[in-house]
Amino acid sequence: MAERDYNFQEIEKKWQARWINEGIFKTRQDTSKKKFYLLEMFPYPSGRLHMGHVRNYTIGDLMARFMTMNGHNVLHPMGWDSFGLPAENAAIQNNIPPMKWTRDNISHMKSQFAKLGFSYDWDKEVATYKPEYYKWNQWVFCRMFEKGLAYKKKAPVNWCPECATVLANEQVEDGKCWRCDSEVIQKELNQWFFKITVYAEKLLKGHDILKAGWPERVLVMQKNWIGRSTGLQVNFKLESGEDFPIFTTRPDTVFGVTYMVIAPEHPFLETIAQGEVRDFIERFKNQPILERLSEDKEKEGIDTGLKVINPFNGEKIPLFVGNFVLMEYGTGAIMSVPAHDSRDFAFAKKYNIPIKVVIDNPDSPLDINTMTDAYVDDGICIHSGPITGMNNREGIEKISDYAEDKGIGKRDVNYRLKDWLISRQRYWGCPIPAVYCEKCGTVPVPDDQLPVVLPVDVDFQGSSQSPLKQMDSFVNTTCPKCGGHAVRETDTMDTFVDSSWYFAKYTSPGSKDMFDRDAVNYWMPVDQYIGGIEHAVMHLLYARFFTMVLQDLGLLQCSEPFTRLLTQGMVIKDGSKMSKSKGNVVDPDEIIKSYGADTVRLFMLFASPPDKDLDWSDKGVEGCFRFVGRVWRFVEKFRELYTPEGSPEGVNLSTELKKIRSELHRTIKAVTYDIRERMQYNTAIARMMELTNALYQVPENEFSTSEGKLVLSEIFNSLIPMLSVFVPHVAEEMWESIGRPTLLYRHNWPGFREDLTVKEEIEIVFQVNGKNRSKMNASSSITKEEMEKAALDDGKIKELISGKQVVKVIAVPGKLVNVVIKG
RNA sequence: GCCCAAGUGGUGGAAUUGGUAGACACAAGGGACUUAAAAUCCCUUGGGCUUUAAUGUCCGUGCCGGUUCAAGUCCGGCCUUGGGCACCA
Numbered sequence: 001m002a003e004r005d006y007n008f009q010e011i012e013k014k015w016q017a018r019w020i021n022e023g024i025f026k027t028r029q030d031t032s033k034k035k036f037y038l039l040e041m042f043p044y045p046s047g048r049l050h051m052g053h054v055r056n057y058t059i060g061d062l063m064a065r066f067m068t069m070n071g072h073n074v075l076h077p078m079g080w081d082s083f084g085l086p087a088e089n090a091a092i093q094n095n096i097p098p099m100k101w102t103r104d105n106i107s108h109m110k111s112q113f114a115k116l117g118f119s120y121d122w123d124k125e126v127a128t129y130k131p132e133y134y135k136w137n138q139w140v141f142c143r144m145f146e147k148g149l150a151y152k153k154k155a156p157v158n159w160c161p162e163c164a165t166v167l168a169n170e171q172v173e174d175g176k177c178w179r180c181d182s183e184v185i186q187k188e189l190n191q192w193f194f195k196i197t198v199y200a201e202k203l204l205k206g207h208d209i210l211k212a213g214w215p216e217r218v219l220v221m222q223k224n225w226i227g228r229s230t231g232l233q234v235n236f237k238l239e240s241g242e243d244f245p246i247f248t249t250r251p252d253t254v255f256g257v258t259y260m261v262i263a264p265e266h267p268f269l270e271t272i273a274q275g276e277v278r279d280f281i282e283r284f285k286n287q288p289i290l291e292r293l294s295e296d297k298e299k300e301g302i303d304t305g306l307k308v309i310n311p312f313n314g315e316k317i318p319l320f321v322g323n324f325v326l327m328e329y330g331t332g333a334i335m336s337v338p339a340h341d342s343r344d345f346a347f348a349k350k351y352n353i354p355i356k357v358v359i360d361n362p363d364s365p366l367d368i369n370t371m372t373d374a375y376v377d378d379g380i381c382i383h384s385g386p387i388t389g390m391n392n393r394e395g396i397e398k399i400s401d402y403a404e405d406k407g408i409g410k411r412d413v414n415y416r417l418k419d420w421l422i423s424r425q426r427y428w429g430c431p432i433p434a435v436y437c438e439k440c441g442t443v444p445v446p447d448d449q450l451p452v453v454l455p456v457d458v459d460f461q462g463s464s465q466s467p468l469k470q471m472d473s474f475v476n477t478t479c480p481k482c483g484g485h486a487v488r489e490t491d492t493m494d495t496f497v498d499s500s501w502y503f504a505k506y507t508s509p510g511s512k513d514m515f516d517r518d519a520v521n522y523w524m525p526v527d528q529y530i531g532g533i534e535h536a537v538m539h540l541l542y543a544r545f546f547t548m549v550l551q552d553l554g555l556l557q558c559s560e561p562f563t564r565l566l567t568q569g570m571v572i573k574d575g576s577k578m579s580k581s582k583g584n585v586v587d588p589d590e591i592i593k594s595y596g597a598d599t600v601r602l603f604m605l606f607a608s609p610p611d612k613d614l615d616w617s618d619k620g621v622e623g624c625f626r627f628v629g630r631v632w633r634f635v636e637k638f639r640e641l642y643t644p645e646g647s648p649e650g651v652n653l654s655t656e657l658k659k660i661r662s663e664l665h666r667t668i669k670a671v672t673y674d675i676r677e678r679m680q681y682n683t684a685i686a687r688m689m690e691l692t693n694a695l696y697q698v699p700e701n702e703f704s705t706s707e708g709k710l711v712l713s714e715i716f717n718s719l720i721p722m723l724s725v726f727v728p729h730v731a732e733e734m735w736e737s738i739g740r741p742t743l744l745y746r747h748n749w750p751g752f753r754e755d756l757t758v759k760e761e762i763e764i765v766f767q768v769n770g771k772n773r774s775k776m777n778a779s780s781s782i783t784k785e786e787m788e789k790a791a792l793d794d795g796k797i798k799e800l801i802s803g804k805q806v807v808k809v810i811a812v813p814g815k816l817v818n819v820v821i822k823g
Numbered sequence: 824g825c826c827c828a829a830g831u832g833g834u835g836g837a838a839u840u841g842g843u844a845g846a847c848a849c850a851a852g853g854g855a856c857u858u859a860a861a862a863u864c865c866c867u868u869g870g871g872c873u874u875u876a877a878u879g880u881c882c883g884u885g886c887c888g889g890u891u892c893a894a895g896u897c898c899g900g901c902c903u904u905g906g907g908c909a910c911c912a
Contacts, residue, residue: 424910615836623848674839683837699874
């Protein structure tokens with residue numbers, strides 16, 4: 001038999017076709033196996049797959065194949081997050097209908113997926129732009145409306161006066177419109193919200209479930225995003241007698257309040273503010289929030305002339321309007337204690353407001369005249385009525401008790417988390433199913449009239465506004481309640497709504513209902529979710545919220561959608577993220593053409609651990625290609641010696657064969673551990689490279705002996721199945737070439753014998769005061785005592801410690817001995 | 824600015840629980856094979872110092888300091904880079 005060259009193009013085509021023909025990726029209902037739902041974040045169909053996608057889906061495919069080989073019943077679906085801004089931009093710029101643009105992109109990207117050999121069950125495909133999908137966005141919206149979880153309120157948007165249109169943050173560059181370059185302003189619109197704040201506590205509580213399977217850092221980010229803080233609501237009063245409540249986390253400083261600040265958009269100001277104050281408010285109401293909060297912008301404020309009364313001491317203090325106070329947080333107003341808050345301190349200095357120390361530094365008393373910044377540490381309360389003399393930590397509790405007692409305040413919890421604004425003044429999205437009737441007000445569209453279908457015959461050329469607004473046939477309708485004339489909501493939903501429940505739809509995409517009960521209960525929750533770290537907060541938080549809502553609606557049994565999460569790093573080239581503008585994009589298609597999908601996949605897994613950024617290198621790809629070839633040639637050379645049932649179990653082996661067999665079992669152990677426990681695929685590949693290098697070191701004639709053939713067979717029976725999760729096509733080809741008739745995809749993952757993984761001889765290092773000075777080879781069964789004795793008997797060590805006092809000897813079993821000396 | 828990460832040879836990275844820093848790979852250099860080239864196979868490779876050379880010696884994981892017999896790993900303080908910051912998805 002002649003040795004064949006590694007022809008990856010032929011091999012990959014052949015096996016991709018066979019996998020499809022035999023339908024091996026089709027999910028089967030099999031209750032005899034444990035289910036495993038593996039999900040990768042679905043892509044936005046931007047047109048072409050980029051390396052970030054390839055990386056994400058390669059990691060997913062490895063896990064899907066690994067879990068399948070380990071006897072699990074795996075659900076591994078793929079779909080399209082297909083509503084969004086880019087489709088609309090394409091329509092405006094190139095006059096392509098968003099629907100056509102989206103469909104074309106999906107079909108092209110699907111062909112790219114096919115070339116990579118991913119194990120998706122395409123029967124489970126989901127696309128969010130389809131009415132049969134987004135109908136259920138609308139249906140859930142109606143349920144949430146009924147429960148008061150969907151509501152309308154005023155909220156600012158970025159507005160370009162020139163284009164007369166709402167801009168996404170992305171479309172605002174340096175405060176200017178990206179198309180016409182005119183100044184962007186803020187404008188208040190009446191918009192829809194989901195009341196995610198109701199679930200703040202539950203979202204935090206869920207961390208108890210998630211901490212076993214989610215990266216710590218993601219949970220920390222979510223926790224900080226929700227931003228729970230406990231404190232006191234204090235009932236300040238205006239001079240006029242009106243209530244003026246504020247929330248503070250530092251009630252221990254309430255006697256040091258010297259002014260109050262209110263948000264510019266506070267409704268209270270609308271009636272009273274005039275003149276200069278009015279101008280100030282108008283100026284900052286139009287300032288984009290990001291800019292207003294940015295620390296490099298100076299904090300600005302203006303005295304309203306009004307006075308507020310501190311209920312604790314009756315002091316009258318001035319009320320300012322400040323651009324740094326947010327209407328969304330707390331009550332839209334704050335108390336300011338310049339002596340103990342840096343921002344307040346700077347503000348007080350700027351506007352010449354008095355500063356009053358109420359917490360003293362126990363080590364060195366504070367002096368207002370010499371203070372250059374606020375004192376924010378703990379200390380002793382002074383000039384603070386009932387808590388004077390107390391430690392301020394204790395003071396927080398005592399003053400809260402006091403306030404509740406006197407009825408001038410009550411303990412409260414505040415969250416940084418804001419309700420989810422879902423209204424988008426755009427076309428290519430899921431229509432919000434509401435109508436407005438002059439008589440009946442806001443009316444949700446009844447279930448039997450869902451879905452409210454997004455019209456597709458639209459004109460983008462006329463105006464920059466959402467085309468929906470100009471479509472009389474869409475806008476004009478009848479009121480479901482009274483039958484009179486009504487107009488439809490023309491806003492569409494944030495695309496994050498679409499991606500908040502797609503994982504449940506995958507379980508039964510053909511269902512006429514939202515999803516099939518049995519299927520969703522069998523598969524949910526997702527056992528392993530994989531996607532970019534950039535989604536650590538928003539997408540993952542919204543999906544968790546939505547799952548909780550669905551659970552409360554009785555539609556899902558789980559409260560958390562994703563049991564385990566892997567956040568993969570980005571693909572970098574030349575120090576920055578691959579992007580068109582940087583001109584450092586590597587096209588997956590080209591690399592597949594030159595090296596094959598197997599090599600691309602291998603490199604994606606080898607170049608760095610999955611959760612770290614990956615540095616693209618053309619040379620590195622070549623190295624992976626070389627490794628595949630190296631295994632290929634080894635198998636080609638020896639495949640005739642292979643016997644399918646060959647096993648060296650119980651056979652007397654030469655030293656050389658014993659050594660390589662031990663190496664094999666160590667490799668299987670390490671690769672299995674790296675994949676299953678550590679999710680660190682780069683080291684798993686390195687292990688297999690080491691084994692391959694070792695195979696090349698074995699004298700050829702060793703394998704032609706009868707025992708050698710058995711060892712070789714065991715090697716092939718383990719190495720090729722292991723490789724199949726990394727380089728599935730070439731692994732199948734090698735498997736076939738040694739005469740195995742069945743597909744590797746359904747083969748078992750190889751096992752190993754623990755006793756064979758133990759090295760007979762190990763190296764023990766001898767240190768003196770922590771520095772390596774000598775070493776020896778020893779049997780792996782050497783005891784601690786023997787190690788210590790050997791170290792002290794070692795010539796080199798003896799020399800170094802002679803005349804010195806040995807303080808102690810520390811032995812780490814199997815590793816080293818450290819002799820600590822003095823003098 | 825706020826929240827979260829990361830920083831190790833010429834390069835990507837390894838070091839699983841505080842225990843031999845640099846596995847594996849790339850690049851570079853050398854050798855074998857070849858008429859030649861490619862491919863392949865084999866060897867060397869963190870830096871400095873010093874005696875023909877060694878089982879020698881010192882330095883070395885962003886910077887400064889600390890804990891420890893022992894620190895890439897733990898603690899405190901910085902610096903730089905990246906992700907997110909609510910309408911990109």
